[in-house]
Amino acid sequence: MGYSDQRFNVNLSILFTELPLLERPAAAAKAGFGAVELWWPWVDAPTPEQSELDALKKAIEDAGVRLVGLNFYAGQLPGPDRGALSVPGEESAKFRANLAVAADFAQSLGCKALNALYGNRVDGVDPAVQDQLALDNLVLAAREADRVGAILLIEALNAPESPKCPIVSAPKAIEIVDKVNAASGLGNAKFLMDLYHLSMNGEDLPSVIEQYVDRTGHVQIADNPGRGAPGTGSLPLEGLLDQLRKAGYEGWVGLEYKAADAAASFDWLPAEARAAR
Numbered sequence: 001m002g003y004s005d006q007r008f009n010v011n012l013s014i015l016f017t018e019l020p021l022l023e024r025p026a027a028a029a030k031a032g033f034g035a036v037e038l039w040w041p042w043v044d045a046p047t048p049e050q051s052e053l054d055a056l057k058k059a060i061e062d063a064g065v066r067l068v069g070l071n072f073y074a075g076q077l078p079g080p081d082r083g084a085l086s087v088p089g090e091e092s093a094k095f096r097a098n099l100a101v102a103a104d105f106a107q108s109l110g111c112k113a114l115n116a117l118y119g120n121r122v123d124g125v126d127p128a129v130q131d132q133l134a135l136d137n138l139v140l141a142a143r144e145a146d147r148v149g150a151i152l153l154i155e156a157l158n159a160p161e162s163p164k165c166p167i168v169s170a171p172k173a174i175e176i177v178d179k180v181n182a183a184s185g186l187g188n189a190k191f192l193m194d195l196y197h198l199s200m201n202g203e204d205l206p207s208v209i210e211q212y213v214d215r216t217g218h219v220q221i222a223d224n225p226g227r228g229a230p231g232t233g234s235l236p237l238e239g240l241l242d243q244l245r246k247a248g249y250e251g252w253v254g255l256e257y258k259a260a261d262a263a264a265s266f267d268w269l270p271a272e273a274r275a276a277r
């Protein structure tokens with residue numbers, strides 16, 4: 001057991017950001033990784049030029065890494081936006097326009113997991129109106145994911161850093177997962193268990209793992225406090241990942257932590273544990 005038993009991938013939207021986007025896949029490969037994940041890279045463009053999509057696809061293929069997770073368009077991440085799909089008007093329209101583009105891009109690289117971030121509450125808009133819009137958009141997203149053989153991920157963020165986002169606990173994210181599956185009839189909506197966000201919420205992580213592992217489609221980690229590499233904070237990440245593995249989780253674990261020098265931040269992870277693809 002231990003870190004050697006997991007399939008890790010590098011999140012190229014938070015790590016290696018000191019490099020231009022198109023250089024990051026090769027940097028991850030050079031550090032020994034076989035797989036990467038991304039937030040939607042064009043924060044202002046849900047439907048970028050085909051040439052931009054092609055260039056990123058080529059950079060990933062040339063690096064010889066596999067794309068294993070992609071966020072749908074979610075506005076300006078890591079803030080001030082926390083997603084777009086529950087925000088009426090232009091943001092919802094952008095999310096819908098992005099669905100087929102992101103799903104096709106994922107499919108072109110064999111990526112089987114698409115993450116749909118919920119978005120902030122909007123002053124003056126009835127939360128019930130936002131939640132109905134969110135459900136409608138998540139069902140559309142579940143269908144697009146299904147069209148390309150992918151799962152749809154629903155992630156809980158954390159309340160201290162995302163005070164206007166309503167999906168800030170594991171039970172709340174699971175409630176949305178269940179609603180989307182009931183409404184779509186597809187069963188492809190899964191929980192994205194981000195142990196950093198959940199710990200920031202003060203959740204009991206062993207209990208979250210025990211309760212929700214069977215509905216978890218992807219895991220992300222960072223230490224807490226600080227959202228840094230494992231070992232920079234006080235979370236027992238190795239033990240938590242062991243618990244996940246023993247409970248039957250065999251999916252990807254995304255390294256979604258901050259590091260000023262990404263290449264120097266992987267000492268905690270034996271080289272042989274980086275190469276999964």
Ligand SMILES: O=C(O)C(=O)CO
Nearest residue numbers: 071077078155194256
């Ligand atoms: O924006 C964040 O903090 C996320 O974890 C998005 O996936």
